[in-house]
Amino acid sequence: MSGDFQDWMTSVQARVEAALAECLPRAGIAARLHEAMRYAVLGGGKRVRPLLVFAAGELAAAPEDALLASALAVELIHAYSLTHDDLPAMDNDVLRRGRPTCHVEFDEATALLVGDALQARAFELLAAPGLIAPTRQLKLLATLARASGSLGMAGGQAVDLAAVGKTLTQPELELMHAMKTGALIRAAVFLGAGCGKTALTDSRQAKLDQFAKRAGLLFQVIDDLLDCTASTATLGKTAGKDKAADKPTYVSLMGLAAARDYAESLRQEALQSLAGFGAKAERLVALTHFICARRF
Ligand code: GRG
Secondary structure (H helix, E strand, C coil), X not given: CCHHHHHHHHHHHHHHHHHHHHHCCCCCCCHHHHHHHHHHHHCCCCCHHHHHHHHHHCCCCCCHHHHHHHHHHHHHHHHHHHHHHXXXXXXXXXXXXXXXXXXXXXXXXXXXXXXXXXXXXHHHHHCCCCCCXXXXXXXXXXXXXXXXXXXXHHHHHHHHHXXXXXXXXXXXXXXXXXXXXXXXXHHHHHHHHHCCCCCCCHHHHHHHHHHHHHHHHHHHHHHHHHHHHCCHHHHCCCCCHHHHCCCCCHHHHHCHHHHHHHHHHHHHHHHHHCHHHHHHHHHHHHHHHHHHHCXX
């Protein structure tokens, strides 16, 4: 990782971290809920989706305030999804980011409400007046809503829950992940570039979307690899969960070596999609390598 990219990443993460802490309520009438929301969001996390928002924003010289609102919105949706995913009715996990999951630290009802409230807060932030031209802002809101809903993340989660104990074909597995993990990553990239004052040309937008789809899938294949190769201590969440829960993954479908090769081919495809953007795509290129090199 170049020093320049490391500096950029640290600076974006610090800005996002501070803004996340600022945008979530403290105390008040629903003090316990607010405390749990802060617990779910502020306890670590790589902030990959906010980094993608900011990196994609460089393609369109997007203004900082719109990028920050988009980054926060996407990260709050992500934090809500993890909180709900960990619930006993779903993945039933007790460890997240090296700490007890939200329902363990608080209780199940509170964890449900945390997800609900984070989702609402995400859209409230992205709807802030004056971020960008209203018609373009509406497009960002609609994109994030669609990516989060039954045709995106929530739908992918439903397919995932129904797939336990089944053997999926590669196209079926791919579609599930495109929805469950990929849709939000794709939305992060779309929002970042969409914050620019002028829209990308249709062909550039298509190339960027191609990148986002490959990067989303790459993120998931790496996640599957880490689940069976890394330790619980390194991951900060229970390792080996996919196998224990009899979940179809890229590793169960194709084996460890082939899953590694597949990740490498996805990396190459993602990078090829960015070729026409030149130096403006430098951060997205570095983030693609970062996604591959991540250890947790
Ligand atoms: C409950 C509606 C609903 C959806 C849940 C995202 C999700 C859908 C489930 C999480 C299951 C999972 C482990 C998916 C693999 C990819 C993924 C989202 C990993 C966690 O994201 P990271 O690595 O986490 O970005 P940090 O902690 O760094 O934010």
